[in-house]
Amino acid sequence: MQLIKNLKWRYATKKYDNSKKVSEKHIDIIKEAIRLSPSSYGLQPYKIKNIKNAKLREDLKPLSWGQNQITDASHLFLFCNSIEVTDKDVDDFIKLKSSINKIPVEKLSSYGDFIKTKLSKKSEIEMFHWTAKQTYIALSNAINACAELEIDCTPIEGFEPEEYNFKLELNKEGLNACVLLAVGYRHNEDTAQQATKVRKGLNKIFEEI
Numbered sequence: 001m002q003l004i005k006n007l008k009w010r011y012a013t014k015k016y017d018n019s020k021k022v023s024e025k026h027i028d029i030i031k032e033a034i035r036l037s038p039s040s041y042g043l044q045p046y047k048i049k050n051i052k053n054a055k056l057r058e059d060l061k062p063l064s065w066g067q068n069q070i071t072d073a074s075h076l077f078l079f080c081n082s083i084e085v086t087d088k089d090v091d092d093f094i095k096l097k098s099s100i101n102k103i104p105v106e107k108l109s110s111y112g113d114f115i116k117t118k119l120s121k122k123s124e125i126e127m128f129h130w131t132a133k134q135t136y137i138a139l140s141n142a143i144n145a146c147a148e149l150e151i152d153c154t155p156i157e158g159f160e161p162e163e164y165n166f167k168l169e170l171n172k173e174g175l176n177a178c179v180l181l182a183v184g185y186r187h188n189e190d191t192a193q194q195a196t197k198v199r200k201g202l203n204k205i206f207e208e209i
């Protein structure tokens with residue numbers, strides 16, 4: 001199966017060849033894989049920032065445990081989860097669904113109310129974790145899209161989210177810095193590419209009950 005081959009091919013790239021840039025055509029495909037990602041109720045409670053400013057990437061490096069991928073990869077995506085999902089967000093989603101699926105808004109209003117009721121029961125911290133979980137599904141699809149395109153990438157949690165939030169004023173947008181994805185082409189001196197994958201055996205992660 002191609003997906004399994006891709007998963008064996010990919011690895012968390014440690015050293016990028018900073019002379020190689022990913023084409024915008026390929027970036028668009030990665031973005032589309034993110035856009036098509038499933039999310040709970042379909043709310044997509046996240047935003048992805050494509051950090052293009054080289055100086056900003058330099059400034060973010062010390063906030064990211066000094067990791068070289070922050071500056072050396074061709075592209076750097078910051079996946080931000082929404083701090084909260086408001087009734088207005090649900091209304092906007094219902095309107096979008098109404099126009100795309102050609103269903104009158106009135107017919108969807110009880111579904112919208114159901115979502116609002118369910119979300120209102122979440123505490124602030126539950127909401128925060130819930131939107132972050134949705135964000136990781138999008139991240140995962142981006143990683144798989146990269147692998148299919150034979151583009152290298154690194155998911156990165158090794159950074160200070162609070163410092164990112166402050167520097168990029170993310171809280172003003174109702175966002176939190178959740179996880180990064182560096183995207184580019186491996187350096188031929190990156191020794192990590194030769195490492196055998198370390199994974200638990202199937203019997204350690206699956207159980208029949």
Ligand SMILES: Cc1cc2nc3c(=O)[nH]c(=O)nc-3n(C[C@H](O)[C@H](O)[C@H](O)COP(=O)(O)O)c2cc1C
Nearest residue numbers: 010011012013014067154155156157158159179197
């Ligand atoms: C959410 C997440 C965060 C990660 N953060 C980092 C990171 O900050 N720096 C890094 O070099 N690798 C990071 N990794 C890569 C993992 O260490 C790597 O995926 C794991 O060791 C398995 O190796 P492989 O991806 O090369 O198969 C992260 C992976 C995930 C999924």
